[in-house]
Amino acid sequence: MQLLEFQAKELFREYGINLLNSISSTNIEEGRKHAKELGYPFVIKIQVPVGGRGKAGGIQKCQNDDEFEIKYPQVMDLTIKGEKARAILLEKMADIKKELYLSIFLNRSKRCYTIIASAEGGVEIESVKNQIIKEIGLGEVSDEVAQEVAKEMGLEGKHAEGVIDTLKKLSKLTIEKEAELVEINPLAIMQDDTIMALDGKFVTDDNSNFRHPELEKYQEKSAIEEQAEKSGFSLVELDGDIAVVGNGAGLVMSTLDMLSDNGGKPACFLDVGGGATTESVYEALTLISKLDRVKGILVNLYGGIVKTTVVAEAFLKAYEDNVIDLPVFSRLKGTESEKATEMLQGSRTKIFSTVEEAINAAVMGVKK
Amino acid sequence: MTDIFALLKGNPGDPDFEKKGVIVQGITGAYGSLHARNMIAYGTNVVAGVTPGKGGQKFEDKVPIYNTMKEAVDATNAKISIVFVPAKFFLGAAKDALEAGIKLLVAIPEHVPVRDTMEALELAKQKDAVIIGPNTPGIMIPELIKIGIMPPMPFKAGKIAVLSKSGTLLYEISDALTNSGFGQSITIGIGGDPVNGTRLIDAFEMVKDIPDLEGMVVVGEIGGDSEEMLAQRIIDSGFNKPTVAYIAGRAAPKEKRMGHAGAIVMGTYGSAESKVSMFNKANIPVAKRPAEVPVLLAGKMEKSD
Numbered sequence: 180m181q182l183l184e185f186q187a188k189e190l191f192r193e194y195g196i197n198l199l200n201s202i203s204s205t206n207i208e209e210g211r212k213h214a215k216e217l218g219y220p221f222v223i224k225i226q227v228p229v230g231g232r233g234k235a236g237g238i239q240k241c242q243n244d245d246e247f248e249i250k251y252p253q254v255m256d257l258t259i260k261g262e263k264a265r266a267i268l269l270e271k272m273a274d275i276k277k278e279l280y281l282s283i284f285l286n287r288s289k290r291c292y293t294i295i296a297s298a299e300g301g302v303e304i305e306s307v308k309n310q311i312i313k314e315i316g317l318g319e320v321s322d323e324v325a326q327e328v329a330k331e332m333g334l335e336g337k338h339a340e341g342v343i344d345t346l347k348k349l350s351k352l353t354i355e356k357e358a359e360l361v362e363i364n365p366l367a368i369m370q371d372d373t374i375m376a377l378d379g380k381f382v383t384d385d386n387s388n389f390r391h392p393e394l395e396k397y398q399e400k401s402a403i404e405e406q407a408e409k410s411g412f413s414l415v416e417l418d419g420d421i422a423v424v425g426n427g428a429g430l431v432m433s434t435l436d437m438l439s440d441n442g443g444k445p446a447c448f449l450d451v452g453g454g455a456t457t458e459s460v461y462e463a464l465t466l467i468s469k470l471d472r473v474k475g476i477l478v479n480l481y482g483g484i485v486k487t488t489v490v491a492e493a494f495l496k497a498y499e500d501n502v503i504d505l506p507v508f509s510r511l512k513g514t515e516s517e518k519a520t521e522m523l524q525g526s527r528t529k530i531f532s533t534v535e536e537a538i539n540a541a542v543m544g545v546k547k
Numbered sequence: 548m549t550d551i552f553a554l555l556k557g558n559p560g561d562p563d564f565e566k567k568g569v570i571v572q573g574i575t576g577a578y579g580s581l582h583a584r585n586m587i588a589y590g591t592n593v594v595a596g597v598t599p600g601k602g603g604q605k606f607e608d609k610v611p612i613y614n615t616m617k618e619a620v621d622a623t624n625a626k627i628s629i630v631f632v633p634a635k636f637f638l639g640a641a642k643d644a645l646e647a648g649i650k651l652l653v654a655i656p657e658h659v660p661v662r663d664t665m666e667a668l669e670l671a672k673q674k675d676a677v678i679i680g681p682n683t684p685g686i687m688i689p690e691l692i693k694i695g696i697m698p699p700m701p702f703k704a705g706k707i708a709v710l711s712k713s714g715t716l717l718y719e720i721s722d723a724l725t726n727s728g729f730g731q732s733i734t735i736g737i738g739g740d741p742v743n744g745t746r747l748i749d750a751f752e753m754v755k756d757i758p759d760l761e762g763m764v765v766v767g768e769i770g771g772d773s774e775e776m777l778a779q780r781i782i783d784s785g786f787n788k789p790t791v792a793y794i795a796g797r798a799a800p801k802e803k804r805m806g807h808a809g810a811i812v813m814g815t816y817g818s819a820e821s822k823v824s825m826f827n828k829a830n831i832p833v834a835k836r837p838a839e840v841p842v843l844l845a846g847k848m849e850k851s852d
Contacts, residue, residue, distance in 0.1 A: 181802065211606065213832070228802075229801075229802055230802075246830070260801070260802075261800070273776045282816075285661055285741065285742070287742055287771040287773070287809070288771065288772055288773065288776055289771070290668055291665065303814065304814060305814050305815060317662070317665055317666065319668065321785075357660060357661070357662050359661065359741070384637060384660055384661045384662070384741075384805075384808075385661035385808070386634065386658045386659060386660045386661065387661070387662060387663075389635060391658070415799075415800070415803050415804075415805060415806075418801065425715070426715055427713060427714050427716065427806075428713060428716025428720060428739055428805055428806025428807040428810060429711075429712065429713020429715055429716035429717075429766070429768055429769075429795045429807070430712065430713065430716055430795075431805075432713075432768060432769070432795040432796040432798075432799055432805050432806070432810065433716060433719075433793075433795040433836075433837060434774075435796075435798045435799065435837055436795065436797045436798045437835075438798070439797070439798035440798075440835065445798070447685070447770055448799070448805060448806065450806040462591075470599065478764050480723075481715045481718055481719050507563075512719075512722075530754035533838070534836075537837070542673050544802035
């Protein structure tokens with residue numbers, strides 16, 4: 180899960196990392212109150228769990244009440260990479276001398292935490308120049324390494340001290356909360372030579388959630404995602420009209436790719452897990468029925484030991500119970516597939532022997 | 548480098564040649580018992596099970612159960628274990644196994660915290676042991692030994708090595724290979740987690756020198772840079788057996804986790820484009836669909852003839 184900026188900053192504050200004054204709000208009335216408390220000038224920042232906010236107009240300077248009344252709703256109404264605003268952060272305007280970059284991430288191939296730092300921050304990580312990269316094992320960053328990083332960034336005196344201090348706090352935060360990525364970009368040298376985190380990105384390892392009840396309040400799940408998780412499914416909502424269901428993440432991704440190649444638009448990614456039972460498939464169909472935009476369901480199950488008749492039963496039951504009222508295009512690989520095809524004769528579910536056929540039928544089917 | 552075949556088969560002349568003992572950790576759980584049964588049916592020599600508190604009992608009236616891995620290893624001298632415990636107990640089970648002298652640990656659980664995986668890997672490194680997974684379907688030499696949860700049906704003994712991040716795609720693609728006459732010498736599930744005990748490059752090192760290897764298939768997916776590293780390693784090593792890749796997740800949105808904990812694109816890091824372009828650089832064709840894999844492999848073989 181990727182936290183919002185203001186949530187990441189709550190954690191930064193808890194660990195003593197320097198921040199500008201800021202307040203988050205979810206509507207303009209609240210926002211007006213905060214504007215008074217904070218005082219102009221400040222920056223209006225959209226809170227979305229994706230990058231690229233600045234370019235999309237999601238960060239606006241604000242000098243007075245008139246500007247506030249125009250810009251707050253403007254920013255609030257933006258959609259960035261498909262994500263709507265979760266909140267608006269008002270943050271004091273900063274007097275910056277220089278922008279730096281600092282992050283600690285879980286290095287997947289090296290299997291350890293790794294620091295990336297640069298004296299040239301403020302741009303997206305791909306464009307950050309002169310990156311200093313240091314692998315630090317599984318423990319907190321040592322004084323020596325922190326000093327080395329500051330030195331390689333070309334920092335001295337107060338600036339070096341500030342960056343060393345920030346890096347050590349950042350590393351403590353990363354390890355204690357088991358983050359996959361914690362990034363400060365930009366980390367700024369202010370006019371008064373203090374070091375401040377002007378932005379914050381924090382990605383958790385969701386598999387360690389059971390050890391971090393304190394992060395639970397940041398969990399953002401739609402009702403349907405929550406239900407999917409309860410059933411042991413993985414669900415990612417997409418904006419097309421064909422729901423894609425399968426067993427195994429790789430297989431569902433592969434089905435999504437082939438559907439897109441054939442001009443279809445996936446409405447969701449739904450992985451019911453390795454096995455497939457009547458219950459799990461029925462449950463999956465129930466979830467999909469709650470997505471309004473869906474016009475058809477594409478099912479791709481590779482059952483090694485799964486009986487396809489079991490899956491056919493789930494389809495029949497879902498129609499019988501009026502859970503779904505949509506055509507299903509299904510490829511079921513497994514045992515007893517002839518019997519399953521027979522069972523589904525006359526229903527709105529069609530079984531195909533290859534996924535390509537099922538996809539073509541689905542793409543044609545939803546056009547009608 | 549790990550001689551995976553010495554671990555899985557042993558050497559001719561060993562009393563347990565081609566019958567290497569395997570211990571099942573979590574053998575009395577619903578999942579562990581189901582797959583212990585399936586492995587035995589496949590011909591895997593399951594010599595012991597471990598479930599704390601159930602020591603002294605027998606699984607299916609045959610396989611002795613022990614409370615700890617130390618007891619199980621002392622009694623059987625097995626070097627291989629497969630772990631079916633819930634994710635939050637994985638680190639404890641892995642330590643128990645590695646401390647007891649296990650050299651090949653197959654980690655089935657999904658949702659293991661990355662930190663726990665990294666700690667288990669540090670210990671494995673000290674003990675000179677190999678971890679496959681977590682979140683893997685396992686490893687197998689078709690028609691000889693299966694240490695995992697894969698259904699037997701798609702696999703057939705042969706001369707192609709298959710390395711895969713995904714479970715069901717491993718089955719799907721092996722099935723397509725088998726149907727086209729390409730049996731498999733070994734299949735290794737890397738796992739869908741961000742950190743893998745055996746990375747694609749490690750698995751490649753395990754299979755690249757198989758004497759009668761005729762080709763290799765790599766089943767990757769978005770996330771991380773395991774595929775890019777492998778492509779580079781193939782270029783550097785001069786490996787010239789026909790190789791074909793498949794990458795799942797081209798149509799996946801960025802910054803969304805697609806089912807597997809590791810399947811996420813951050814910026815350009817982990818993107819399908821990056822992987823495909825590296826494979827192309829290594830002169831490895833990338834199939835657009837699973838069904839295309841055997842076709843491309845046959846094409847590659849014709850050229851190398």
